[in-house]
Amino acid sequence: AQTVTQSQPEMSVQEAETVTLSCTYDTSENNYYLFWYKQPPSRQMILVIRQEAYKQQNATENRFSVNFQKAAKSFSLKISDSQLGDTAMYFCAFMYYNTDKLIFGTGTRLQVFP
Amino acid sequence: DAMVIQNPRYQVTQFGKPVTLSCSQTLNHNVMYWYQQKSSQAPKLLFHYYDKDFNNEADTPDNFQSRRPNTSFCFLDIRSPGLGDAAMYLCATSRDRASSYNEQFFGPGTRLTVL
Numbered sequence: 001a002q003t004v005t006q007s008q009p010e011m012s013v014q015e016a017e018t019v020t021l022s023c024t025y026d027t028s029e030n031n032y033y034l035f036w037y038k039q040p041p042s043r044q045m046i047l048v049i050r051q052e053a054y055k056q057q058n059a060t061e062n063r064f065s066v067n068f069q070k071a072a073k074s075f076s077l078k079i080s081d082s083q084l085g086d087t088a089m090y091f092c093a094f095m096y097y098n099t100d101k102l103i104f105g106t107g108t109r110l111q112v113f114p
Numbered sequence: 115d116a117m118v119i120q121n122p123r124y125q126v127t128q129f130g131k132p133v134t135l136s137c138s139q140t141l142n143h144n145v146m147y148w149y150q151q152k153s154s155q156a157p158k159l160l161f162h163y164y165d166k167d168f169n170n171e172a173d174t175p176d177n178f179q180s181r182r183p184n185t186s187f188c189f190l191d192i193r194s195p196g197l198g199d200a201a202m203y204l205c206a207t208s209r210d211r212a213s214s215y216n217e218q219f220f221g222p223g224t225r226l227t228v229l
Contacts, residue, residue, distance in 0.1 A: 004156070037220075044118070045157075045204065045220040091156065100145060100164070100211045101171075102218060104156035 004094050006105035013082045014113055020067075021077045021108045023092030030054075031097035034068065034075045039107075040088040048090070051075065053097075079110075087112045117141070118221035120205050126227045127195050135190040135224045137205030145211050146188040147218065148180060149204040157204055163188060164211050192226075200228045 003026045013019035025034070036048040051059045051068050058066050063083075067076045079086055092105040119138045127133040137146065145164050149157040161170045163182045177199070179191045192199055202223045208216040 042222075044222045045206075047217050050217075100147070100162055100169070100208070101159050102157075104158075106154070106156045 004092055004103055004105035006090075006092055006108050008108045009106070010109045010111070012111040012113060013079075015082055015084060017082050018078060018080045019082055019110065021079075021090050021092075021110065023075045023077070023105055025073050025075065025092075025094050027073070027094070027096075029096060033095045033097070034066075035093040035095070035102070036064070036066070036075075036077045037091045037093060037104075038086075038088045039091065040085075045091070049077065082112045084112050084114065086110060118205055118207055118219050120203075120221035120224050122224060123222060124225050124227070126229060127192075128229050129197065130194045133192050133195055133226065135192075135203050135205075135226070137188045137190070137221055138186050139205075139207045139219075140186070141207055141209070141219060142185060143207035143209045143219070144185075145208045145216070146182060147204075147206040147208075148178075148188070148190050149206065151202040151204055151223070153201075160190070195226070195228045197228050200226055202226075 005024045032053045034051045037045045038048045039045040049061045049064050063080045065078045089107045089109050091107045093102045121136050147162040148160045151157040160174045182188045202225050204223045205221040206218040208218045210216050
């Protein structure tokens with residue numbers, strides 16, 4: 001069965017600092033997609049960043065970037081210049097190519113302190 | 115704003131009493147999903163519709179059913195809720211299927227309590 005592992009249940013960071021959230025996954029497939037979703041307290045989950053496995057270049061969206069290591073099956077999220085609004089639960093997710101099913105990790109709760 | 119709406123946000127039901135959760139979307143997306151998210155756990159896909167084509171996950175209990183009467187609405191029916199069904203239920207949509215560019219848009223969730 002496909003698994004996504006987030007080994008850090010909780011993390012904290014000072015405002016304006018950089019934090020990295022870890023994610024590893026297990027698959028024997030070569031084509032798939034990876035995502036980071038953010039779920040702020042009492043608000044809906046939103047997509048932060050996505051990566052296609054066939055692309056070697058790491059995805060970047062403003063202050064958010066990933067370190068995708070396909071051979072190691074690792075997909076970490078780096079948040080630069082952390083802001084108070086980044087406080088949320090962050091979920092790493094995997095999707096097989098040509099399917100609709102997102103497989104989520106258990107999440108990392110990030111607290112940004114002033 | 116176009117969005118995914120879930121009603122109610124909080125639902126309390128009694129053990130064994132059928133309950134229906136609703137989801138609507140103004141995005142005109144083809145795909146609608148239902149996820150179950152138990153406390154401190156990952157969201158887990160229960161089933162999804164591609165248009166009217168229903169796709170059930172193999173490990174979704176028979177107690178859970180869904181209806182999609184039109185593009186905009188999708189319902190989750192729990193026929194006989196047990197204590198273990200207490201969870202947050204998330205509805206999501208995507209424009210089309212099977213591509214990373216078909217971002218899934220989530221609603222705020224319905225938190226179900228079973229007494």
